[in-house]
Every structure is written in structure tokens, then in C-alpha cells.
Amino acid sequence: MGGQTKTLAQLGLTASGGREVSITGLAVDSREVKAGFLFAALPGSRVHGAEFIRYALGLGAVAVLTDAAGAALAAEQIDAHDPAVVVAEDPREALAGAAALWFGAQPATMVAVTGTNGKTSVSTFTRQIWIALGAQAVNLGTTGVEGAYTAPLAHTTPEPITLHRALADCAAAGITHAAMEASSHGLDQKRLDGVHLRAAGFTNFTQDHLDYHKTFDAYFAAKAGLFGRVLPQDGTAVINMDDPRGPDMAQIAEHRGQQVIRVGHNPGMDLQLQAQRFDATGQQLRLAWQGEVHLLRLPLIGGFQAENVAIAAGLVIAAGAADPEAVLRVLPQLETVPGRMQLAATRDNGAAVFVDYAHTPDAVATALRALRPHVMGRLVAIVGAGGDRDRAKRPLMGRAAGENADLVIVTDDNPRSEDPATIRAAVMEGLATTASAASAIEVADRAEAILRGVDALQPGDALLICGKGHETGQIVGDTVYPFNDAEQASVAVAALDGLMP
Ligand SMILES: CC(=O)N[C@H]1[C@@H](OP(=O)(O)OP(=O)(O)OC[C@H]2O[C@@H](n3ccc(=O)[nH]c3=O)[C@H](O)[C@@H]2O)O[C@H](CO)[C@@H](O)[C@@H]1O[C@H](C)C(=O)N[C@@H](C)C(=O)N[C@H](CCC(=O)O)C(=O)O
Numbered sequence: 001m002g003g004q005t006k007t008l009a010q011l012g013l014t015a016s017g018g019r020e021v022s023i024t025g026l027a028v029d030s031r032e033v034k035a036g037f038l039f040a041a042l043p044g045s046r047v048h049g050a051e052f053i054r055y056a057l058g059l060g061a062v063a064v065l066t067d068a069a070g071a072a073l074a075a076e077q078i079d080a081h082d083p084a085v086v087v088a089e090d091p092r093e094a095l096a097g098a099a100a101l102w103f104g105a106q107p108a109t110m111v112a113v114t115g116t117n118g119k120t121s122v123s124t125f126t127r128q129i130w131i132a133l134g135a136q137a138v139n140l141g142t143t144g145v146e147g148a149y150t151a152p153l154a155h156t157t158p159e160p161i162t163l164h165r166a167l168a169d170c171a172a173a174g175i176t177h178a179a180m181e182a183s184s185h186g187l188d189q190k191r192l193d194g195v196h197l198r199a200a201g202f203t204n205f206t207q208d209h210l211d212y213h214k215t216f217d218a219y220f221a222a223k224a225g226l227f228g229r230v231l232p233q234d235g236t237a238v239i240n241m242d243d244p245r246g247p248d249m250a251q252i253a254e255h256r257g258q259q260v261i262r263v264g265h266n267p268g269m270d271l272q273l274q275a276q277r278f279d280a281t282g283q284q285l286r287l288a289w290q291g292e293v294h295l296l297r298l299p300l301i302g303g304f305q306a307e308n309v310a311i312a313a314g315l316v317i318a319a320g321a322a323d324p325e326a327v328l329r330v331l332p333q334l335e336t337v338p339g340r341m342q343l344a345a346t347r348d349n350g351a352a353v354f355v356d357y358a359h360t361p362d363a364v365a366t367a368l369r370a371l372r373p374h375v376m377g378r379l380v381a382i383v384g385a386g387g388d389r390d391r392a393k394r395p396l397m398g399r400a401a402g403e404n405a406d407l408v409i410v411t412d413d414n415p416r417s418e419d420p421a422t423i424r425a426a427v428m429e430g431l432a433t434t435a436s437a438a439s440a441i442e443v444a445d446r447a448e449a450i451l452r453g454v455d456a457l458q459p460g461d462a463l464l465i466c467g468k469g470h471e472t473g474q475i476v477g478d479t480v481y482p483f484n485d486a487e488q489a490s491v492a493v494a495a496l497d498g499l500m501p
Pocket residue numbers: 028029030031041042043044045046047048049050052154155156157158159183184185186189212
């Protein structure tokens with residue numbers, strides 16, 4: 001980690017007995033420990049990280065950060081080695097603070113966004129607005145670090161060491177503005193508690209990740225932590241009040257003394273979406289900032305993208321510096337977020353093929369309904385659900401597709417360790433009670449599903465390929481096979497319209 005050393009005190013940590021050591025780096029996984037490191041032995045969902053203390057000491061760890069249970073496990077493993085042991089009530093929170101202090105720099109102006117759907121879209125639009133206004137900006141999340149500096153990320157909200165390394169790299173590259181995604185896992189595990197936020201946004205709250213959170217209340221509480229804990233009191237909350245849980249989130253923010261920018265369709269909103277008109281390539285939007293009306297064109301498909309744009313505009317305004325009128329003036333420059341209602345191909349007969357990342361019941365319904373006003377003919381949907389993820393959402397995704405498309409093709413989407421046929425059956429089961437049940441088909445091979453979906457398109461029809469968005473692989477077992485929905489859409493159109501050799 002760059003040859004630097006820091007004492008525990010410099011990282012805000014106090015070891016038992018007041019022991020002080022200098023450390024040369026931090027690791028959350030024992031396998032990544034190097035000589036002189038602090039090993040954060042965290043309680044996990046499968047195993048307590050403290051089980052690996054002996055291993056970490058063998059690799060040269062000189063300090064251990066853990067909780068009381070971990071300290072008891074540590075006592076059994078500390079023999080010849082004598083590390084400094086920091087016992088924290090919440091070691092994940094302590095690690096977040098320590099990682100922030102270890103890496104030091106982060107972009108001066110940072111905002112975060114949470115919500116079941118729309119985080120990548122809002123953070124990407126926020127970055128695009130900042131860049132249009134002349135700032136050096138990035139977004140960080142599902143699609144990596146993007147914008148004026150780029151780097152890959154494996155998670156939507158990385159654990160604190162990876163996150164603060166990325167933020168420090170951004171700052172070193174001259175990035176002054178960053179918009180990040182706050183996933184519910186990330187919030188629950190306090191991964192972003194060391195980030196200095198000016199503003200935070202909330203998009204919506206519907207079903208996902210119940211495999212991890214177990215209940216809707218626990219899932220909501222994790223998201224609410226962005227306003228109730230991470231965003232400081234002098235920060236500004238930007239809340240989508242159209243969502244049924246928006247008012248609850250606004251109340252949590254106000255209770256903390258935060259300013260609230262309200263976004264929504266109803267009168268009285270700070271950013272009010274007054275009217276939208278859709279056409280084949282985008283939409284016309286009447287958007288008012290505190291009563292001042294602006295008419296603008298967005299080259300974006302889907303009414304919900306205007307909501308995401310309004311939240312992004314709210315975050316840029318909330319983060320300060322830019323004049324709100326200037327923010328609204330650059331909105332027509334926004335571009336489609338890769339894999340979010342992205343026009344991937346057009347058939348010779350004019351029918352369009354869109355790729356979208358809808359992987360929750362609400363997203364499937366929202367994306368299909370949003371496409372409808374842009375389309376004159378029938379809507380064809382390709383849908384599948386991921387393996388090793390919330391099982392309860394599968395039939396609901398099938399139903400959402402069946403209720404909102406005219407023809408549905410059910411296929412595979414990252415079955416991972418599960419039996420793909422069982423996942424497809426659960427999606428089909430949800431479809432069974434819908435109007436599209438009779439015409440629905442199951443096609444295991446995703447490339448073939450796309451070919452058949454494209455083949456079904458008549459003039460004026462559109463196909464929405466749900467679930468993979470920007471992804472470039474199909475995960476079967478532990479193998480990632482190259483797969484790209486947008487590419488497959490182009491291949492299918494070329495094959496059917498006779499452009500293939
Ligand atoms: C379910 C989940 O969030 N797991 C996170 C959690 O791990 P865990 O509690 O499952 O860990 P565990 O396997 O029980 O092990 C406990 C501890 O022992 C450590 N360990 C384990 C083995 C070993 O040999 N040595 C060792 O030190 C582990 O690093 C861990 O700290 O704590 C770890 C350390 O902070 C995280 O790396 C890990 O994220 C894993 C990689 C993950 O895949 N998370 C996904 C589900 C995730 O976070 N996704 C969200 C949401 C995306 C979305 O919005 O859809 C994201 O932000 O990406």
C-alpha cells in the first residue's frame with residue numbers, strides 16, 4: 001500500500017491495553033495480509049473472520065481489528081505472535097473509518113444514491129451533468145468507476161478498503177466530484193460510513209435481496225441508514241416522493257436536521273415533473289425547479305428515466321456550486337446509460353430492440369410499461385431470473401412480464417450454482433395467471449431466445465431484453481461464458497435481415 005505506515009491512533013483505533021503499533025496496510029481477507037498489516041477479522045454470514053487470525057499472523061499481521069466474539073477466538077490463536085488487538089463494538093464501522101483515514105484523500109464533492117432500482121442510472125446521470133458543467137467527475141458502482149477516470153469494481157458498493165483505495169485513486173487523478181451507489185448490502189455492512197457525503201438520493205423501494213435481509217423492514221432499515229447515519233446533519237437529502245416510502249425517507253432525513261429536496265409529479269415538489277410526451281427516440285419533459293418551468297428534450301427512453309434525471313439534477317444542486325438553472329440547461333445533453341433502455345438494434349422493418357437491466361419484479365413492470373408509449377405495435381419481452389439470488393422474486397418477475405408484454409420468452413440469466421430449468425419454471429409459474437400465458441414460451445439458450453424474440457417483431461413492434469443490461473457474461477456454475485445482450489441483438493437482426501455472409 002504505497003510504502004506508507006500509520007499508527008493505530010492515526011486510524012482512529014485503540015488496542016487493548018493501549019498498545020500502539022505502526023501498520024503497513026489493511027486487509028479484510030486473511031489471504032490478502034502482508035507483513036505489518038492490520039487484519040480486520042469481521043463476523044461474517046458464513047464464518048467469523050477471526051477463525052483466520054492464525055493464518056493472518058503467519059503472513060505477518062501485527063494488529064487485529066475484531067469484535068468481542070472475535071477477540072475470544074483470537075485468544076485461542078495468539079501463541080508466539082503477539083498482535084495488538086482492537087476490540088470494537090462494530091468492527092465494520094471501525095474499519096470504514098480506518099480505511100478512510102488510511103487512504104486519506106477522497107473527491108471533495110461526493111454524493112450517494114440508494115433505492116431498489118435506479119442507482120446506477122442516477123449516479124451516471126449525476127456524473128454526466130457535472131461533466132457538462134465542466135467538473136472532473138466520476139460515478140462509482142455496478143459498472144465500475146466511470147467518467148473522467150475509469151477503473152473496474154467487482155461490487156456495487158465495495159468493502160471499505162477497496163472503496164477508499166478507489167476514491168484515493170480518483171482524487172489523485174484530479175477527480176473533484178463523485179457520485180456513488182449505496183447498495184443495501186453496503187449500507188448494512190457500513191461499507192461507506194467513512195465517505196464524506198454532501199448529499200444523498202433515494203429512488204424507490206420494492207422487492208429485492210430478501211435472501212440477505214429476510215424482511216422488508218430490515219431491507220428498508222438498511223437503505224434508511226444512508227440518511228439516518230451516513231449523510232451528515234448538514235447534508236441534503238434528495239427524495240423521490242412518488243415512491244410510497246419516499247415520505248418515510250424524507251421524515252428520517254428531516255428528523256436528522258437535513259435539508260430535503262423533494263422530487264415528484266405532484267404540486268409542491270422542489271423538482272416537479274409536470275408533463276412528459278414520448279416518441280420513438282426519447283421524450284419531451286416539462287420540469288419545474290421551485291416553480292420555475294423548463295421545457296426540455298431528453299434523448300432517453302422510458303418515463304422513469306426522467307425521474308432518475310430529476311434526482312440526479314437534485315443531487316447536483318444539493319451538492320452546491322452549480323446554479324440550479326445551469327443544471328437544468330445541460331439536461332438535454334444526457335446520454336443513455338449503457339444497458340438501461342438502450343437501443344441495441346433496429347430491424348429493417350423499423351422494429352426496435354432494447355436492452356435493459358430489469359432484474360426485479362418492479363423493474364420488469366416499470367421498464368415494460370415505460371416502453372409502451374414509445375411503441376406503436378406489440379411489446380415482446382425476454383425475461384429470466386438469476387440463480388443464488390432472492391427466489392421469491394422469480395414468479396413475480398414472470399407475472400410482471402406477462403401482465404405488461406404481449407409476448408414473453410422465458411430464458412436463463414446467470415443460473416450460477418442452481419438448476420436453470422427450476423429457475424425458469426418459477427418464472428413461468430408467475431406468468432401462468434396472466435393474459436400472455438398462452439403465448440409464452442420457454443427457451444433455455446439465451447442467444448436462441450433473443451433470435452426468436454427478434455424474429456417475432458413486426459413493423460412497429462419492440463423487443464425488451466431484460467436482466468443483463470451492461471453485463472458481458474452468462475454465469476453457469478462457476479464459469480462465466482462471454483455473453484452480451486446488445487451484441488446478440490445485433491447478430492440476430494443481421495442474421496434475420498440477411499446481412500450475415
Ligand atoms: C453477502 C455479503 O455481502 N457478503 C460480504 C461479507 O461476507 P460474508 O459475511 O459472507 O463473509 P464470510 O464468507 O462469512 O466470511 C467472514 C469474513 O471472513 C473473511 N475470510 C474468509 C475466508 C478466509 O479464508 N479468510 C478470511 O479472512 C471474509 O473476508 C469475511 O470478512 O463481508 C465481506 C467482507 O466485507 C464481503 O466481501 C462480502 O461480500 C461478498 C463478496 C458479496 O458477494 N457481496 C454481494 C452479495 C454484495 O455485497 N452485493 C451488493 C449488492 C448488489 C446489488 O445492488 O444488487 C454490492 O454492493 O455489490
